[in-house]
Amino acid sequence: MTLTPDDARLLTPGPLTTSHETKAAMLHDWGSRDAAFIETNARIRRELLDIAQAADTHVCVPLQGSGTFVVEAALCTLIPPAGKALVLVNGAYGKRMCKILDYARRAHVVQESAEDTPPDLAALDRALAADPAITHVLAVHCETTSGILNPIEKIAHIVAAHGRSLLIDAMSAFGAIPLSAREVPFDAVMASSNKCLEGVPGMGFALIRRSVLEGCAGNAHSLSLDLHDQWVSMEANAQWRFTPPTHVIVAFDAAIAQFKAEGGVPARHARYARNCRILVDGMREMGFETLLPDALQAPIIVTFKEAADPAFDFQDFYNRVKDGGYVLYPGKLTVAPSFRIGCIGHLGADDMRAALDTMRAILHDMGVTNGAPAKAA
Ligand SMILES: *Cc1c(COP(=O)(O)O)cnc(C)c1O
Numbered sequence: 001m002t003l004t005p006d007d008a009r010l011l012t013p014g015p016l017t018t019s020h021e022t023k024a025a026m027l028h029d030w031g032s033r034d035a036a037f038i039e040t041n042a043r044i045r046r047e048l049l050d051i052a053q054a055a056d057t058h059v060c061v062p063l064q065g066s067g068t069f070v071v072e073a074a075l076c077t078l079i080p081p082a083g084k085a086l087v088l089v090n091g092a093y094g095k096r097m098c099k100i101l102d103y104a105r106r107a108h109v110v111q112e113s114a115e116d117t118p119p120d121l122a123a124l125d126r127a128l129a130a131d132p133a134i135t136h137v138l139a140v141h142c143e144t145t146s147g148i149l150n151p152i153e154k155i156a157h158i159v160a161a162h163g164r165s166l167l168i169d170a171m172s173a174f175g176a177i178p179l180s181a182r183e184v185p186f187d188a189v190m191a192s193s194n195k196c197l198e199g200v201p202g203m204g205f206a207l208i209r210r211s212v213l214e215g216c217a218g219n220a221h222s223l224s225l226d227l228h229d230q231w232v233s234m235e236a237n238a239q240w241r242f243t244p245p246t247h248v249i250v251a252f253d254a255a256i257a258q259f260k261a262e263g264g265v266p267a268r269h270a271r272y273a274r275n276c277r278i279l280v281d282g283m284r285e286m287g288f289e290t291l292l293p294d295a296l297q298a299p300i301i302v303t304f305k306e307a308a309d310p311a312f313d314f315q316d317f318y319n320r321v322k323d324g325g326y327v328l329y330p331g332k333l334t335v336a337p338s339f340r341i342g343c344i345g346h347l348g349a350d351d352m353r354a355a356l357d358t359m360r361a362i363l364h365d366m367g368v369t370n371g372a373p374a375k376a377a
Helices: 020-024 035-051 067-078 092-104 121-130 152-161 227-237 246-262 264-285 314-323 349-366
Strands: 058-064 084-089 107-112 136-140 165-169 188-192 203-209 301-305 338-342
Touching: 020 246, 035 058, 035 203, 035 246, 058 067, 058 227, 067 092, 067 165, 067 188, 067 203, 067 227, 084 092, 084 121, 092 107, 092 136, 092 165, 107 121, 121 152, 136 152, 152 165, 203 227, 203 246, 246 264, 264 301, 264 349, 314 349
Parallel strands: 084 107, 084 136, 136 165, 165 188
Antiparallel strands: 058 203, 188 203, 301 338
16 A cells, blocks of 8 residues: 555545555646546546446446535436435435435435335335336445445346336445446446545546436536536537546546556455454454444444443544544444444555554553443343
8 A cells, every 4th residue: 555654544434545646646737628638537437437337328427526416416417307206215325315305306205224224125116116106216325324235236126127217326335346237227326536446535426327318408407416418518528517626537547547456346345345354353352343234234334333331432532543543433323322434445454453453552541441332221
């Protein structure tokens, strides 16, 4: 791993630790209408499609902003004003899609399960059978709130069997959890530069079924979030409609080159899975418990229950771990007092072991003898 020496390691779901090469790629200025930049942009769009084996069926539409911008843009471009969505919710990002639909005044129903529980697939099947007005199903691949891996393939086949359109927020999974358009029928998948592809924050992208996007002119209520317009204009002159985040794009190009050199999705998944295994095993040795059983855990971010030991105070622990060089991710779950530790970013097994050593020493200094949570009542 080629890290920047004095930076804290980010054990977060993004923005996350990036390689030195990725950061170094930003040390230039580019004209947004220059041929070299245009070629970089075109290359990124091709490669993002290849990652999902979607080049024959889908198009890649990038958008300025954080991941939420492209989720909002995709929902508002693809769901027509007269459409109706069913949203599968088991965390904050599913809820955020509902909020987007509220703002955009798109009709929707919610099928919610607890943060540690995958969606009820039989209930989804029944809901789609019962309500022919539902045009779209919205799902989150890895719900970053808890780190749960939702069964996207099964969801996709149920949605396809009912002839509805599936839109996937795969923000925290894309590039690390396999998702192939040849095997999983979806109309759109949304992700961003600063998660498992290890770029810097500033842009999102949607891979959208071409035949679907072609029919979406005029759906969006917002000019800057209109992905149909963004696509048509980028196809016409290879340029972004409005100022592109040039440095972010060039860093993303460098990050994708490193992703390919590492071995693509299988290699990225293997490194993160190993990071996750080391982290979970090490924390369990200290007595901590994970919120999720291993079978539901995506190798992206892990939720640990707060220790019941009276000497444990999360804010104090967080501050000391930060001073030790690692940034944790406070949790906002409703099911249990908890905190989160990410296992993605430009980090490997040695970084995870060093983080565990740091946390072990800090717990010792704090006088915490056991990380076990309070017994369930
Ligand atoms: C990170 C993330 C987003 C986007 O969040 P931003 O803060 O807007 O980048 C959306 N969905 C999921 C599942 C995420 O993990």
